[in-house]
Amino acid sequence: MTIHNAVTAFAGFMVLLSVALTYWVSPYWVWLTVFVGANLLQSSFTGFCPAAMIFAKMGLKPS
Incomplete structure (x- = not known):
């Protein structure tokens, strides 16, 4: 698995987790989705x- 694949899989997992927590626990968990989206947006520019x-330090190879 490459770093790019791991990042996209992790972001997707976090969004799905946030949606589930928003639905079943508290509507304030939607802010986790906002944070993940903002992080993806800023990383695309910067x-x-x-x-x-973190994934690079774990030993995953670059794409």
């Missing part, structure tokens, strides 16, 4: 992605 750095 190239800075904390999740990618």
Whole structure:
């Protein structure tokens, strides 16, 4: 698995988790979705992605 694949899988998982938590626990969990979306947007412009750095330290190979 490459870093790019891991980041997109992690982002997708976090969005789905946030939707489930928003539905079953509290509507305030929607802010997790907002955070994930904002992080994806800023990383597309700046190239800075904390999740990618963590996955690189875990030994995943670059794409």
